[in-house]
Amino acid sequence: MKSFLEQNVSPESLITLFSQAPVAMCLLIGDDLIIQNANPQILELWGRDSSVVGKPLFEALPEIKSQGFVEIFENVYYKGEVFKGNKLSIFLEKFGTLEEHFFDFIYSPVYSVDKKIIGVSVVATEVTDQVMSERKLKESEYRFEDLIKNSDYSTAIYRSEELYIELANDLMLKTWGKNSSVIGKKLEDALPELEGQPFIGILKDIFKTGKTYTATEDKVDLVVDGILQTYYFNFSYKPLKNSEGEVYAIHNMAVNVTDLVKAKKEIQQREEKFRDLADSMPQFVWTCNHKGKLTYMNDSWYRYTGFDREEDPSEGVRRVIHPEVYEKVLVVWEESLRTGNPFEMEYQFSDPKNPAVYRWFLGRAVPTFDGDGNIKQWIGTFTDIDDFKQLQTQKDNFLGIASHELKTPLTSLKIYTQFIEKNLIRQSDLKNANVARKMDDQIDLLTKLIGDLLDVTKIQNGKIQLNESEFDFDQLAEEIVAEQQMTARQRIILHHTQVGKIFADRHRISQVMSNLISNAIKYSPDADEVIVSTHLAGDNVKFCVKDFGIGIPKDKQSKIFEQYYRVSSQKEHTISGLGLGLYISSEIIKRAGGRIFVSSNEEKGSDFCFEIPKSKNVQQNA
């Protein structure tokens, strides 16, 4: 070959070949590596012009001197070793900036005719673009893998129709209850429990259809910790396609929503439980929002009314409620909505089977509050109290009749007793006349008790009526004090302020005065006196009774005007009474447009007062 070149090819032709070759080439001659025969390609590659020809290499490209090339060239030049660089990184100063370039190149020794090394030949190809794109690909692969590994979602890649698990992040492995040993296995082998579940089939179908599959709150049974357990997932199977559009893998992303689904189911079950509870109640149970819009009525309501469940329940209520009270009920209900105070009212609903008939119901509602104290909703009931009402009416009628009937024999008994008393006085048998007098007092006491029972009945029926007329308040107070003094051991002191005439029910007011004084006497067994006082207080008259008895504990003071309530004390059983007096008194005073109140200290005594308007006009304006 050499002999052929030597003999037949002119050096000029070799130089032409050299300069026109599509690869970058040059000869570096001598131990200074003087640049000779650098072809345009290598000059471009270096980013230099032809002025570098004739200069030593490290003078022309000083930046490469520190990049290990001194040693490489020495090896080639002095030892004759060929050096092949593959995708080697070199920093070259091109256009004033140092840039990284990649080259494939060969450095070979150049021999003289007498076989001595006289230089180094350089053949190089720039592969920067290739390296860069490879690097980018690698980076994107790393990034993708990284993305999958660090994903907040359980992620896996299944390759080919055989569904080999190519990648599964820790979350997915945890979800499956497996470790990294499943990677590389077929999905059906890694998770044999999937047999009989639809997922393998769905995945294999995607290789044919190329369509993404998504599912929400889907049930999956997986063996985790050795136990087959049910989980719920939101997941997607997304096909990964090659440049030909063929599916080569499936990207699976899943979110374990088991807790959410279970919580939802639990809420649903709980709601069903309470709904069942509400539906099984004989009462009508309902809820409404804070604005009063009905949001639920139980089955009993629909069974009773026969109304359509699609209809606005408020409209249904409006239709069954007695038309005469509807507006009144609305006023009370709206007041409750405004204030948040519990609602309670009795009214009549028409019987849907017989609309002319009305039945009594008790409507109640209480608000429930959120964490900020705002009304969340109202829970209400309508309870059929018609039978109860009828029984109550029967009871009230009975009590009315009974007390009336009891008074009849009492009337004649009283006459006979008084007759005997008069007769005995006429016969000057004063001792026995006094016995008859005491009998008569006891008849009065019995009459009063019967009267109290009758009054309670009347109050409950709303039938207590006041027969108002003008009378002298001071005179009445004196009379009652005198009357009570007759049977009292304590001295009753009357502190008088001239009040004058008032307009009220004389009998009922006297009843209240008697009650307050007799209570004061009864509850101060060890005291010597009871103080009664009358005052004018603006347009009102005030009547007070102060005792020095057992008193009333603070927490009981608001209860003493309730029906049947009796102040408890160690001696309670020794103090007689039905517990009706103050209840009746307070109802009378309320009816008269006044108020009754007490201030009391335990063991020191009580001060009971009532205030009523002096005249009717004032009462009406008040």
Next chain:
Amino acid sequence: MPNATKVLVVDDSPAIVDSIEMMLDFEGFEIEKFYKGSDMLKTLTPDSKPNVILMDMWLSGEDGRDICREIKADENLKDIPVLIMSASRGLEQSALDAGADAFIAKPFDLGDMVDRLKTYAK
């Protein structure tokens, strides 16, 4: 006692009628007793009028207030004082509305009753 005050007592309860009779007799009144208001009404003529009528409100099927209204509607009888008695104190106003001259709550005090009768008998 030719000038004795004549009182007609009407009550469906014999015990009441008897006791009142005894009491009024003791006090020197002349008494005629009835168990039904309608029976009492029949005896009333312009020529034979009592000084006072003392009548219960509930008379076993009759209402003393109705009887009272009839008396008060009769020009010849309306000046006879009618006192209506009842154990139901709440009915006082209705008795007065029916024209009764007074209402007496049962049980009553003997002295008060006699005073009332004497007042109205004048």
